[in-house]
Amino acid sequence: MPNENILVEGLKSGNREAWRSFIDEYKDKIFRTALSYIPFEDEAEDLAQEIFIEVFQNIHRFRQEASLSTWVYRITVNKAINYLKKNRKYHSTKPIEEYLVTEPEVSFSAQDAATPLQQKESRKIIQQAITSLPDRQAVVFIMHKFEGKSYKEISEILDISLSAVESLMHRAKTSLQDKLLSLYRQYHK
Amino acid sequence: MDCKKASNYFFDFVEHQLNEHIEKNFQYHLDECPSCQSKLVFFKNTLNSIDASRDRNPEVSFHFTEKTLFRIESLQRESTLWQWIYSVLFRKVSVITASFVAVFAGIVLGILFNSSKIDNTSQLSSAEQSLEEVYMASTSEDYMIQFFDNQYFIEDGNK
Numbered sequence: 006m007p008n009e010n011i012l013v014e015g016l017k018s019g020n021r022e023a024w025r026s027f028i029d030e031y032k033d034k035i036f037r038t039a040l041s042y043i044p045f046e047d048e049a050e051d052l053a054q055e056i057f058i059e060v061f062q063n064i065h066r067f068r069q070e071a072s073l074s075t076w077v078y079r080i081t082v083n084k085a086i087n088y089l090k091k092n093r094k095y096h097s098t099k100p101i102e103e104y105l106v107t108e109p110e111v112s113f114s115a116q117d118a119a120t121p122l123q124q125k126e127s128r129k130i131i132q133q134a135i136t137s138l139p140d141r142q143a144v145v146f147i148m149h150k151f152e153g154k155s156y157k158e159i160s161e162i163l164d165i166s167l168s169a170v171e172s173l174m175h176r177a178k179t180s181l182q183d184k185l186l187s188l189y190r191q192y193h194k
Numbered sequence: 195m196d197c198k199k200a201s202n203y204f205f206d207f208v209e210h211q212l213n214e215h216i217e218k219n220f221q222y223h224l225d226e227c228p229s230c231q232s233k234l235v236f237f238k239n240t241l242n243s244i245d246a247s248r249d250r251n252p253e254v255s256f257h258f259t260e261k262t263l264f265r266i267e268s269l270q271r272e273s274t275l276w277q278w279i280y281s282v283l284f285r286k287v288s289v290i291t292a293s294f295v296a297v298f299a300g301i302v303l304g305i306l307f308n309s310s311k312i313d314n315t316s317q318l319s320s321a322e323q324s325l326e327e328v329y330m331a332s333t334s335e336d337y338m339i340q341f342f343d344n345q346y347f348i349e350d351g352n353k
């Protein structure tokens with residue numbers, strides 16, 4: 006990948022235009038990945054900025070054994086997990102009302118499709134449930150469900166076996182089921 | 195199937211991953227339980243929001259690139275400044291350190307040299323002292339008298 010080599014050389018030498026081009030290319034991808042882990046857009050954007058700073062501080066260690074995008078993705082996942090760890094207590098104990106835009110009396114009807122607003126609420130509900138999961142379960146679930154990665158891709162990125170991915174996914178679903186039921190009781194009390 | 199058992203199957207039901215037999219029983223229960231119907235809707239909407247979020251393409255705010263570049267450039271300037279301070283200090287510190295080491299080594303050598311001289315001097319003085327004692331002893335009057343007495347006695351004895 007000659008273009009990537011030129012870009013990496015530019016990043017390592019601190020070239021401004023190389024950094025601008027790198028940020029422009031990766032900012033939305035990193036932001037969307039961060040948003041999978043964090044239900045709040047402003048916090049996800051702050052995390053995205055921290056990820057670029059981390060890349061800047063560590064680019065001299067990048068040996069191009071993997072592609073630049075894989076390396077950046079790993080940094081993103083690690084930073085997101087650290088964020089979850091730091092903020093787990095805070096987010097998982099937040100009352101569900103803080104995630105809701107509409108009044109709790111608005112209920113979902115089996116017949117009606119969820120409106121965009123209700124979709125936004127639902128996404129925040131599932132993300133709150135995910136913050137309560139152990140880190141590895143949360144990461145595997147997010148990579149598979151939010152980012153659409155296959156089990157094989159996940160096992161390569163996380164460097165774990167396929168059966169480990171399947172097991173983590175199964176445990177994540179069981180834990181999430183319990184968490185969502187408890188959120189349901191909160192939502193409908 | 196009761197509500198407690200049914201609550202284990204919401205996730206798999208929404209994802210169409212239940213086997214035929216369980217799915218049938220689950221459906222029968224749903225048909226008769228408004229509470230589980232409501233829970234199922236909650237599950238469906240929550241899990242479907244994941245698919246909806248995959249279809250969205252959210253973007254960062256307008257000034258994100260400039261803000262991030264500004265932070266990176268500040269860090270670059272900081273690290274250049276630190277590198278300069280380090281190189282200046284390092285040269286000075288290495289000269290100061292070398293001088294200190296030389297002075298310290300000189301002091302230690304000096305102490306070691308002087309302490310070995312003192313030992314020799316004290317050895318000599320103790321030898322001199324014993325010689326002096328012997329001399330004093332040998333010249334003391336008593337010794338003379340004794341010596342002569344002894345000689346006399348011997349002479350007497352011999353006599």
